[in-house]
Amino acid sequence: MELGPPGGSGPAEPGPRLRGLRGADAAASASSLSRFGAEAGCRASAVAAVLPAGGSGERMGVPTPKQFCPILERPLISYTLQALERVSWIKDIIVAVTRENMETMKGIIQRYQHKRISLVEAGVTRHRSIFNGLKALAEDQPNCRLSKPEVVIIHDAVRPFVEEDVLLKVVTAAQEHGCSDYDLEFGTECLHLALKYSHIKAKLVEGSPDLWKVTYKRDLYAAESIIKERISQKVCVVMDTKEDEEHVGHCLEEMLKTELNHVKVTSGQDLQQIILEQCYNFVCVNVMTSDFEETQRLLNMVEESNLSILYPVVVISVHFLDYESVPLGQKMEKVMQIREFAKEAKKRNILLSGLLIYFPQVGKNIDKIVCSVDYSFFFFWWEPDFF
């Protein structure tokens, strides 16, 4: 395949390097891999990744190019960037986008606080886009902050579920074998291009089924469900009292454990640590107080942590109301108040819902209600979308 002169020039201005809590996927087994990763990083003087992202996505049946299609309101390419940038030994990530989408892409990098990203202009074909990325890495430009890599990973912008082990396999194979005859015979044309123009070693390694490419609209559905499943497996129950934790908290924990992999109950002292470990789901049980103190404290901590930048954080505020002891009118005022919280929280990707448990029988203990099979009380449920 003969190529004309490249469509794009050098790298555009590097992406912003904002600090923030980064959202590694729950599925990543970071501990064992990072050791290997560090070794690979040692052996390779530098590893870079090039993402061709100049496609128009005509097979999607939607006007937005597929790399910009939203999954849980975040563009697909942001998930792919997240998967690559959590691999510490990838020093630079070059994204090739069309001129029209350059500003969109810069906005995505800024909004989701992606790091180590440089943008180059996409070519008219996928190969030219890759070429432009490789060229930016190979060029000796004054003031160029890019390290010259020994290994370049070429990764589709629309394969969001790439794992560190596969990337490591790619890098190791590249270091050990270079580019074999097999690849030249059976590999894709990308390899020819890399060999012919960039003088950078390259090799194709077979991926896992997880490496699938988002091509059709149904793949967006699947991607959304996979992401939802990942972030919904961990839940933290925050109790507003240590005493009740033993009763109500234990009941809730047992119930939730039948559905979810990770259930943590706390009376709040280790909340900061739980947020740092990227738990995206909270049930905040207000037993002692009739207002939203505990919920408000949790909302503040979540907001400060930047946890909700990458994924929506779900907070369910649970309130127990004794029919006899608290006048409904008074409780209603409180409900009005949480509506305001919910409105504000939603702007920051925190989905605050409420559960009011209104039990009409005097003398019924709260822990009995939570653990009861014969539910003889009322539930009221409100969701942020209602407001």
Next chain:
Amino acid sequence: MELGPPGGSGPAEPGPRLRGLRGADAAASASSLSRFGAEAGCRASAVAAVLPAGGSGERMGVPTPKQFCPILERPLISYTLQALERVSWIKDIIVAVTRENMETMKGIIQRYQHKRISLVEAGVTRHRSIFNGLKALAEDQPNCRLSKPEVVIIHDAVRPFVEEDVLLKVVTAAQEHGCSDYDLEFGTECLHLALKYSHIKAKLVEGSPDLWKVTYKRDLYAAESIIKERISQKVCVVMDTKEDEEHVGHCLEEMLKTELNHVKVTSGQDLQQIILEQCYNFVCVNVMTSDFEETQRLLNMVEESNLSILYPVVVISVHFLDYESVPLGQKMEKVMQIREFAKEAKKRNILLSGLLIYFPQVGKNIDKIVCSVDYSFFFFWWEPDFF
């Protein structure tokens, strides 16, 4: 490819032929196709379909064979059968299942009221399963109710989204070309098998992207989302009064139309017809009465129609409560009552939820509340899963 003697024998007892409302997919463009279909049916003396369904689904990563994996609680193969049996000119559908799954399969046919189905035992390979299906069609058995077909469609049990137009293309191609050299060269081994053993014409026709096969777990997610999208595009708002229909009904209609393709508002007189046209989503607005008369009437009609056999029917019962005029205790009794309805309805695949709109300001009109942007009232939401 040389085959030994077939693993299975003749057809097992035919599937039950129960009468009931059948759920054609919303996406099927029945009108124009059925004319073509009828023509094809005329030209072909008989068309049959064989579904090999003996797979173990090891790539799914789940213990259940993929054809039996649930989507919205119904097994995948039931969707495929539904897609085939809504094509009137397919006279017989032969499903090849393993001996262990024979009872499961019979249960599925009975529960979801599938028609024109015969079961044969699957062989140890996909080819033997197809062979057994073809053999059952070709054999001259006394008391055999199967028509000898001119054309046989061989269809994977795990491709649920097959449309009538593709099936028609298959049949037309088979009638016009028989089995060409191209197919023999490039087609799958199924063709060789069909040619060699069954003396029945067969041809491979290229399918559309919709014809994709459920292979991995992510495909189940995608299938579920596609089905949900299809059945959620149609909603019917049932008002309990004709007078309010103009105000509240119109507001609701306008709001819902921004999200959904088909919105119908009725005061109930044409409800039977709407159910017959397979609307799976209802909002039942109780303005005039403070009890559940309208909702109960709707639930009864849905239950009698068998609408919820194939897909869950969603009913949202909306109730307006004036803070001043109705004592809360009294309203609470009603809430208790709908919990019982919801429990019972869920057993019949009807998901009854409730929305209590509790407005504290005297003199506020209901239509103003529905259309209001500044919501100054309370919502209470209850879901069947809570009970």
